[in-house]
Structures are given as structure tokens and as C-alpha cells.
Amino acid sequence: MTRTGAPRPHPAAAQPPGVSSLSPSRSFRRLRTALSLAGLAQWLAVPALTAMAALLTRDDDVAVRAQAVGGTLVLMLLPALLLAPLAGMIAARADRRLMLMIADVLRLVIVVTVPLVGLLAWTLAAAFLVSCLGLLWVAAARASLSALFPDGEPGAAARSATRAVYGPAPVAAVLFAVLALVADGTLGRGSRADLALYVTAGIFLVSTAAVAMIREIPATGAVAVPAPLKLLFQGPGTGGARGLALAIAGASLTAGAVVAVARIHTAALGGGDAGYGTVLAGLAFGLGFGVFLGPRALVPFSRRRLLGLAVLAAAIALVVLALVQNLVVVVFVSAFLGVFAGASWSTATASLADPEAPEDARPAAYLRSVALLTAVIAFVAVPLIAGALGSHRIELGDGVYDFAGSSAALLIAAAVALLSGLLAYRRLDDRRGIPLVPDLRAALRGEVYALPAAPAAHQPVHRERGVFIAFEGGEGAGKTTQARLAAIWLRDHGYDVVTTHEPGATKIGMRLRAMLLDRDTTGLSDRAETLLYAADRADHVANVIRPAMERGAIVVSDRYVDSSLAYQGFGRQQRVEDIARVNAWATGGLVPDLTVLLEIPPQAGLRRLPAPADRIESEPQEFHERVRAGFHALAEADPDRYLILDAGRPQGELSREIQYRIREILPDPVPAGTEDATSTFPAIRDY
Secondary structure, X not given: OOOOOOOOOOHHHHOOXXXXXXXXXXXXXXXXXXXXXXXXXXXXXXXXXXXXXXXXXXXXOHHHHHHHHHHHHHHHHHHHHHOHHHHHHHHHHOOHHHHHHHHHHHHHHHHHHHHHXXXXXXXXXXXXXXXXXXXXXXXXXXXXXXXXOOOOOHHHHHHHHHHHHHOOXXXXXXXXXXXXXXXXXXXXXXXXXXXXXXXXXXHHHHHHHHHHOOOOOOOOOOOXXXXXXXXXXXXXXXXXXXXXHHHXXXXXXXXXXXXXXXXXXXXXXXXXXXXXXXXXXXXHHHHHHHHHHOOOOOOOOOHHHHHHHHHHHHHHHHHHHHHOOOHHHHHHHHHHHHHHHHHHHHHHHHOOOOOOOOOXXXXXXXXXXXXXXXXXXXXXXXXXXXXXXXXXXXXXXXXXXXXXXXXXXXXXHHHHHHXXXXXXXXXXXXXXXXXXHHHHHHHHOOOOOOOOOOOHHHOOOOOOOOEEEEEEEOOOOOHHHHHHHHHHHHHHOOOOEEEEEOOOOOHHHHHHHHHHHOOOOOOOOHHHHHHHXXXXXXXXXXXXXHHHXXXXXXXXXXOOHHHHHHHHHHHOOOOHHHHHHHHHHHHOOOOOOEEXXXXXXXXXXXXXXXXXXXXOOOOOHHHHHHHHHHHHHHHHHOOOXXXXXXXXXXXXXXXXXXXXXXXXXXXXXXXXXXXXXXXXXXXXXXX
């Protein structure tokens, strides 16, 4: 608090030296706008320079034109593959505001000189130089946005930087197509590619002016740029990322092959630069939509299965694109291919073990390195194959089919991508034994494919009078409360009741519980976690549940085997059948007489938890969504054993429904033989 009338310092006086008096949020918005403009110009330079390379080789054969376009693309990617760490080092030491302005001005000058010089060699050199400056610009841009981000959240700042850098790509493709149409109608045959280059230079100029309006950018925020080649030699750091990398390579190959020969392929279809820009626009919009759609499509479906299928779908789309000779169809197929490739990327990155890991963490950076190297290989190989094979005319009855070299190159790339997709699917499939088509149909209905009936080992063991009731559900569903209320109600009716829980109901179980739920437990593999839960359950059944049932008691347990099937099976995406088999052996086939499933949306359930989250509760929401879907699938597979209730309903209503269902399985409280001894029918009262 401040005293009334006390003098207040001027806002600028409270700021540290070197920081602008402009508010951080306002500076952030200005910088983001400037970076979006520079990103638009950088992306526009790609088709503009490749179109210039094609124009300068227009009098040569198709092989030379294909190699000129491919060489331009390769030179624009090589700096990112070879010089990324150097760019990060320079960005960490230089004045970032000045560095952004210098990068924009130099790119402006280089781009303007390309149409003025009109030489292929300078066009190729310009592509390399613009890319080098773009690499410096990206490193400085990411660090600058992080330094000015209003809330100071690194993850949100990184996402904002990614949108500023990559978001303008579809707009740049559309803009190039429009400029190509304008140039075709206004400029001569030898100057059609000039307009796009001049517009690119103009956008760099506007971006420079926008950055100049920001007085200062704080020199805070790390500039961590991993070395792609080093990562490729070192490996991903996790075994699971290798399968993901195989899928990413296939998806990157399909998109890279389209970009590599799009210019000469659309020329063969009569599209020219405008058609080239339209194909790139379809591909770019598809990629963006696919990246957004990947984590959200078919949520109950296995993400790893979806990744393999997306790569296969992208390869099939590439086959269609290679064979169809209609430009409009090619544009639409390119968009669909982009959707599948983008979904592959976002699904693969979402499948990494730690979604909160920094952007430069090794598995994610490894996948980016794989995608980058694959794109470079595609830019080198696909144009070479297209030029070497050349065009051929095939007689088809009364007609002819002109089979271009670009089509043959795309078919070869599609075959390689199909093989990569099949291998990735086989390696990543985490639901082996579950048929794909029924699994996919269930996901389209928003459900998880129900498992077949449990094997004989899962049948309940013979018992005299004991009853076993388990309460299941996600975090915060109210299992513990309802289990306690049910036990109280049963005791009030004169039954011998044993209440228990998992994990940690025994002395051994308490030690296992500490390891399983403590957030400080790191590095525990999914299989080890599954076996520890099974060990706790084996001790639990042997020392608590089975002895109580043998004496005729009613056992009420908070969690049992179905929790492992849902959490370690569906949640961790392990084979549910294997987990069921291990737990059937650990429990001797003991199955509850009734399982009460309390359903609640994960976000609502997690908000109910009063204490700090444990290791399982702190898993991301996608994990808990899979767990919820898993419980639902288990209940569908055995509906006679389950009572499914909406945990959002009032507590009293839930308790009454649970009591009604428990009545159906309660043993006769009158000892056997009473009727024979008294020759009367015993009266059973409902208290």
C-alpha cells in the first residue's frame, strides 16, 4: 500500500536501464507485426527466386530447368542444415534490434539485384545469401519475442514466434500466384518473375521501418539453436522417437517432392507461375490445417496408428497428383497431401514423452532435423530423376497419355514414402491384435473400440458369500467418497464390510505407492510402472481382498485392475491385452462382482483435487482423455458388470443409484439352513 498523497515515481523511472518506455505489450505487438511482414517476404522469396531460375533457363531442356529450380531450393535450405548453431551464437551476442534491421536491409538489396543482374549464378548465390540472413533473422526474432512477451511464459512466447515465422507461408504463396497473374498480363515474357522479387523487396523495406519504430529490444532470453547434423549423428535420445522419425521422413518426402518439381510440373500442365503459386498455396494451407487438425482428429484413436495412416495417405495423394493431368485437381490433391503431412508432423510431436519440454529438447529437435534433411534430399534427388527420365508419350487406344519426367519422379517418391509409412505403422502400432477397421469406425463415432470378451482366466473365482465391489473413474470423479458412503450403508445393514484402495493398501503397497505417485520419481518406464501396479495388486488380493471374501465379507475397493487397463493401457498407449494378462496372473483371475464407473471430464475432475497433483494427476489432459475413453471401452466390453454414472450429478443421487444396484448382488443375510430349521420363510427387511 502507498500513503495518501505520497509522491509516485514516473513509470519510466522504475524501468531498468536499456528498456524502452514503450509498454512491453505494445512493443511486443509491434515486433510481432514487423516479424510477420519479414516472414511474409522471406516465404515470398522462395517461389520468386525459383521462378526466376526457371525463367533464366526457359530456352534449355526440362532437365536443366528442373536442376536450376531444385538447386535454388537446396541452397535455400543448406544454411539451416549447416549453419544453424552459428546463427544462434551471433544472435546471442549482437544487438537484436539492429540485427533484425540489417538482415532485412541486406535481403532487400540482394533480392532487388536478382532481376537487375539476370544471371542464374547470381540467382543461386542470392538464394543462399537470403537464406543465411533469414537464419540470423529467425534466431534474433525468436529471442526478441521471448524478451518482450508480456506474460513472460517461454512456451507461449515460442508459439507466438513460430506463428510469426511460419504463419505467413500460405499468404506468401497466394500473393505470389496473384502477382504472377498480374505479371502475365502486364510484363513481357522475359520479365514475368521480376514483379514478385520487387514486391518481396518492398515488404522487407516495410518490415525494416516497423522494427525501427521499436526503440529497444531487451537483450534477454536465450538463443538455443541445436545443430541438425549433430543431432542426426547423436540420435533422438529416446527409442520411441526413432519410429516417429521414420514417419516424419515419409511425410517430409511427400511434401518436399511436390515443392521440388511443382514449377516444371505445372508448366507441363499449362499453369505457368500462377499455377505454380496456386499449387504451393494449396500445399501450404493444407500443411497449416493438418498441423492444427492432427492432435484434434479422431481423439479416441491411437495417435501412433494415426501417424502411420497419415503418412500412407500422403503417399497415396502423391500418387494421384503424379498421374492426374488436370491443374485444378492437382491443386486440390496438393492441399489434401498437405493436410496429411501436417497431421503427421503435429501427431508425431504430440507423441513425444514430455509435452512441456523446451522447443530445443533433443527428441523434438531431432524430428525437425530429420524433416530438414529429408527435404534437402528431395530437392536434390527428385529434380534429377525428373530430368533424367524425361517425358514419354504412351499410346492408350485412341488417345495418348503424356507421361512427364516430373510425374515419374513423384511416383518414385510416393513409393519410397509408402514403404516408410508401412514400416512406421508396423513399428509404432501400439494396438497390435486389435483390427484396424473396427478401431477406426469406433473412433469416427467418438468411441474407443471395445475389447472382445475377457478370456477364461478373467472369470470370477468360486466364492461362498463374499462380494467384491470396485469403484473406478478418472481423477476427481468422487470414487473415494462414494466407496466410503457405500461401505457405511452396507455396515448399517449388518454386513461385514472391508474397505480398501489401490495402490497402497498393504505395507508393501505403501512403499510401491510412494514410488508410483511421487512426482520426484523420474525415469520410470511405462512397463515398469505397469508391473509395479501389478505387484501392489497381487499383494493386495493375497493379503486383503481374498481373505475377506473367503470369510464372507463384502469388499469395497477404490480402484482395481480396470484402472491399470485404462491408465497404463489406454493412457500410456501400451497393449491392453498384455496388461490384462499380467494382472489376471497377479490376481488369480479375481474379477469384481460389480464395478461402479464414475465418469467426469478430465478438466472438471482435476479442478476438484484439493492437494498438489501427484505424478499421475500431473499428466497432460490428452493422457486423461485417453484414460476416460479407455474406461468407457472397458465398460462397453462387459456391460453386465459395470454401473456407469455421471459424476457431475448430486452426491445423494449417485449414492441411491449405487445402492439400488448393490442390492441386486447382495447375499442373503439369513444363514443357510434357517428355513429348514424353522419351516418358515424368513422375512428380509429393508432398513
